[in-house]
Amino acid sequence: MKIFNIMKKNFRLLLRSRISALIVIFGPLVIILIVGLAFNSTGTAVINLGYYSPDMNNMTSSFISVLDKESYKLAEYESVESCKASLGSGKTHICVVFPYDFRIDNTKVNEIDFFVDNSKINFFQSVVDSIESDFNNKALELTTGMTQELLNKLNQTTEELFNKTSVIELLKQENIETKEDIDRVSDEIRSIDINFDYGTVGISDVEKSGDEASSLIDDLKDIAEDAIDEAYDLIDDVDDFAGGSNMSSSEIDELDDLLNSTAESLIELVSELNDTNQYSNSTGQLSSAISTLSSNLHALDTRLDAAARSMDVAAGKVLDLKKRVNASMEKILAVEMTFNAITTNIKNTQITNIQTIVSPIIKNVRPVVTTDSQLNFYFPYLIMLIIMFIGILLSSNLMIMEKTSRAYFRNFVTPTGDFSFILGAYLTTMTIMLIQLSIIITMFILFFSKGIVPNISMAILILFISTSIFTLIGMIIGNLLNSEETGTLTSISVGSILLFVSDLIFPLEKMPEYISYYANLINPFVVCSDLLRKAIVHNVSFYDIQQQLLVIGGLALALLLLVILSYKFIKRHFLLRYAGYLQRRDIKRQTRQQSAIKLLELMKSLPSSQHFITKDKKSLSNLKDLLNYIESLDKEDFQYYVDKEKNLFADWISHILSNEVLAVQLYKAKKKNKITKILSRAVKEFEKLEKLQAKKPTKHQLKYKIAK
Amino acid sequence: MSNDVIKVINVTKRFGKKTVLDDVNLDIMSGEIFGIIGMSGSGKTTLLNTIIGFLQPEGGDVMFKLEHLLSFSNDERQFRSVFSSENDVKKSFGFAAQTPSIYAKLTCFENMEYFGHLYNLSHDVRRTNIEILLKLMGIHDSKHVQAINLSGGMLKRLDIACALIHDPKILILDEPTADLDPLLRKQMWKLIKQINEKGTTIILSSHFLDELELLCDRVGILLNGHIIMAGTPDQIKCHFTNDQEIKLETTPGKYKEIIEKLNHTGKNLSISSMDVVDNKLVIYTSAPERSLHQVLHIVEEMDEILLDVTVEKPSLQEVLEKLKLEK
Incomplete structure (x- = not known):
């Protein structure tokens, strides 16, 4: 087939041009080997740290001791200037200046100055990050201590407050009891009825009653005497009856006993009745007593009046006392409420764990990809870098070699379409790139990573489209330029521009918005390396990246069209030149x-x-x-x-x-x-x-x- | 019945405002060697490029007879325009430019193999043609030598071999002997003749009018964009001049005296011009016998020793120079 024939011819020409072979074919392999070794590291570089402290106190020493580890090489300097000078001379990467009288104090603000050489663009940030991390750890340690102290004091306060709460309860209780007593006293005082009206006492009634009682007693005595006489009669009757009845002797005895006891009782009763005489006598005494009583009651009335007055006074005082007790209660309640509030607040403090206070947010940077080597992360970008530069260089050189070769003209004489030549050049470049990529990926797998590239089909698709894009860009450059030197320079320039307007050197986010936007959208290096990273590192599916794939696919087609158009334009130009037209134009100009x-x-x-x-x-x-x-x-x-x-x-x-x-x-x-x-x-x-x-x-x- | 293989019909080609070819008409016959002569910038390369279809003329057309119909009669229907039958043209024509058009880093064999592929030749045909052509061109021993290591003549021959790889019926050579030394030029003429003997129609352009005179069956003179005449070299010479050219070489070579004496001879010698060229006295005269007789007489009188004398028609070079002067 013609295309294979063209490719075979291209390979021969490339291989026989020693410089092209060396640079284009072996160059990327060497680059990837060197870069791979360089990036295949798990550790960080040793940082040369210079420090200065006006007075080497304990605090300063404790900070320095934190840094005294493998990743730092420490050097003490006599002054700030000498420390800073060491940065310029390259002896140190960072200079740390501790403050005078470095201590943690309420009245003091401690500032530690870090001097860095920011002209070492890529390195200085990692130095700063490293040292910041170590210093932050030490500061965290101090903060933890101080926070612990605060927490302890808080706990202590809480305990004491809690203890005092029972006292308050006691106070409250006593207050309540006092209040109750007061109420009681007040009620009692109020309940004391010392209203005394002599007229209502009823002394006359008493006298009357006394008299009545005396007469009653007399009547009673008479009745009793009658009753006793009747009783004696009855006993005699009974005794007589018993004698005449058919009762047993025991029964008669029993009855006699009973009658005897009854008679004794009657005798006693008679004697008591005789005492009533005393009672009658007493009634007279009673009347005199009543009179005495009456006079006493008058006196009592007077005293009760006085007592009533005093009671009123006392009631008033009790009321005051009650008010004071109420007020005191309110204060106690207020204190209780405050204590409760303090205790509640303290108890409601949800965060009491010191670690949570000191570091409420713990940043866990969990890599999605668990690997130690940086190479794994840089790999997509490195591959794309190789593809970009070599693709553009190789294809542009191939086109220029063809254009500047003597045989260029003869190709047009043959019945071979332009597209065959274009396709031949394209496939030649693609084949070389394929071989190189296979070697690079194999080396990567064998020497730098044990894992096999996941999502290999997606990765292959992306690599194919990316290689095509850069090959086509190179072909356009090759079509437009006429010498290998300018072709090489232009290829490198184009590649460099695409590289600079990408994430690899400076973050796109730090560039003007429109550059960032268009770079993310149409810079093939950015888009392709991003796709490759997603496919290799994150193992995304086709559907997640189909839009981006469409973009680069469209770009590839557009570039192909440009290649064809530029080829035809250049062919026409060449034929005109060959026919002498351009020379005539030059002659005409001359x-x-x-x-x-x-x-x-x-x-x-x-x-x-x-x-x-x-x-x-x-x-x-x-x-x-x-x-x-x-x-x-x-x-x-x-x-x-x-x-x-x-x-x-x-x-x-x-x-x-x-x-x-x-x-x-x-x-x-x-x-x-x-x-x-x-x-x-x-x-x-x-x-x-x-x-x-x-x-x-x-x-x-x-x-x-x-x-x- | 003529067996034309190419007809250039009223072709006009302009580059910008300059008209390079102006209403050019030309017929090329099958199996002949046709030479195009003209001064630098006269449009020879443009004409050849137009014939092969590289350049589209502003007016006119170039018709060629399809290869498989060459044996038929000269029927207009057998002709196709080169501009509408690009692939047929490329299959039927072979082209060798002034500068060898080959890959310097490929060997002779690889160059021919590559171009043979581009002509869709099968493997066997390709290999056969390569062997034949390498032998014909005399570069078989350098089969596996890279072109960059070949001499100028060998490069040229390789170029022509590549042009012939597909066995075209028409071969166009643009300045085939440019940059070659006289010996190589002779070898190239011989080669061209050999190719032509195999039936290939050859159209060539050259500055070396003497070689065109020797090689070509017919020539066409291109002047100011016109083919002012096409015919055999003799026809052209006779058309432009009846003079014959007498070249005389003597020693010690007092040519100026001889010329003076001839001028004062009083006889009508029909001499149109006399000049000393390359240490020879050249006399153009329409009465060569009388003039020669008179010259020899003067030479004898002056005791000059005659070294060489030729009488022939003026060369094409001389005709062209004369034309140039007239224009």
Whole structure:
């Protein structure tokens, strides 16, 4: 097949051009090996740290001890200036200046200064990050201690508050009891009825009652005596009955006992009745007692009145006391509430864990990809870098090699379509890239990573499209340029531009928005490396990236179209050149230039008889004078020289200056502004030519230079 | 019945405002060697490029007879325009430019193999043609030598071999002997003749009019964009001049005296011009016998020793120079 034949020819040409073979074929392999070794690291570089402290106290020493580990190489300096100077000389990467009297104190603010050499763009940030991390850890340690102290005091306070709460309860209780007592006393006081009205006491009633009682007693006595007499009669009756009844002796005895006891009782009763006489006597005494009582009651009444008055006073005082007790209670409640609030607040503090207070947010940077080597992360970018530069360089060089080869012409003589040649060049580049990528990926797998590239089908698709894009870009460059040197320079420039407007060197986010936007959208390096990273590192599916794939697919097609168009354009250009057209154009340009030179020389040496004589007898010997004169003319004067039938200016230029080209242009222009425009352009060209002529060395000058 | 294989019909070609070919008409016959002569910038390369279809003329057309119909009669229907039958043209024509058009880093064999592929030749045909052509061109021993290591003549021959790889019926050579020394030029003429003997129609352009005179069956003179005449070299010479050329070489070679004496001879010798060229006295005269007789007489009188004398028609070079002067 023709295309394989073209590819075979291309391979032979590339391999037989030793420099191309070395640079293009082996170059990327060497690069990837070196870069791979460089990036295949799990650790960080040793940082040279210089420090200065005005007074090496304990705090400063504790900080320094944190840094005294493998990743730092420490050096103490005598002064800030010497420490900073060490940065410039490269002895240290970072200079740390501790403050005087470094201690944690309420009245003191401690500032630690870090001096870094930010001219080491890529390194200084990692240095700063590293040291910040270590210092932050130490600061965290201090913060933890202070926070622990605060927490302890808080806990202590909480405990004491809690303890005091029972006292308050006690106070409250006592207060309540006091209040109750007061209420009780108050009630009791109020309940004391010391209202005494002698008239209502009823002494007369008592007297009456006494008298009645006395008479009653007498009546009772009489009744009792009667009753006793009856009882004695009854006993006698019973005794008589018993004697006459058929009762047993025991029963009779029993009955006798009973009758006897009853008789004894009656005897006692009689004796008691006799005592009632005492009672009668007593009633008289009672009346006297009542009288005494009455007088006492009068006295009592008086005293009770006085007591009532005192009671009122006491009631008032009790009320006051109650108020004071209430007030005191309120205060106790208030204190209790405060204590409760404090205790509640303290208890409601949800965060009591010291670690949570000191570091409420713990940043866990969990890599999605669990691997130690940086190479895994840089790999997609490295691959794309290789593809970009080598793809562009190789394809552009291939096209230029073909264009500049003698055989280029013969290809057009053969019945082989343009597309076959384009496809041949494309496939040649793609094949070489495929071989290189296979070697690179194999090396990567064998030497730098044990894992096999996941999502290999997606990765292959992306690599294919990416390689195509950069190959096509290179082919366009190759079509447009004519030498390998300019092709190489242009390829590198294009690659560099695409590289700089990407994330690899500076974050896109730090660039102007429009650059960032378009870079993310259409910079093939950005889009392709992003896709590759997603496929290799994150193992995304096709659907997640289909939009981006469509973009780069569309870009590839657009580039293919451009390649075809540029190829056809260049072919036509080549054939014209081959046919001598372009040489003729160059000759024509040279001829024009030569005639312009002749005109220049002529104008310098024009005899006065051949000058242009104006109607006001001015003599013009060159175009510049002519132009100035025409510009000064008004419409009427201008028409004297130029109208529909004549053009004296053009005549002079044609017949005397013998410049037909300029004359023809002037003949065609009838208006003043057009004529002045044409002459102005001509004058500028002549002035330029004059300057060029002035710069050109003469033969003698050249010889002189060589002799020197 | 003529067996034309190419007809150039009223071809006009302009580059910008300059008309390079102006209403050119030409017929090339099958199996002939046709030479195009003209001064530098006369449009020879343009004409050849137009014939092969590289350049589209502003007016006219170039018709060629399809290969498989060459044996038929000269029927207009057998002709196709080169501009509408690009692939047929490429299959039927072979082209060798002034500068050898080959890959310097490929060997002779690889170059021919590559171009053979591009002509869709089968493997066997390709290999056969390569062997034949390498032998014909006399570069078989350098079969596996890279082109960059070949001499100028060998490069040229390789170039022509590549042009012939597909066995075209028409071969176009643009300045085939440019940059070659006289010996190589002779070898190239011989080669061209050999190719032509195999039936290939050859159209060539050259500055070396003497070689065109020797090689070509017919020549066409291109002047100011016109083919002012096409015919055999003799026809052209006779058309432009009846003079014959007498070349005389003597020693010590007092040619100026001889010329003076001839001018004052008083006889009508019909001499149109006399000049000393390359240490020889060249006399153009329409009466060569009388003039020769008179010259020899003067030579004898002056005791000059005659070294060489030739009488022939003026060369094409001389005709062209004369034309140039007239124009």
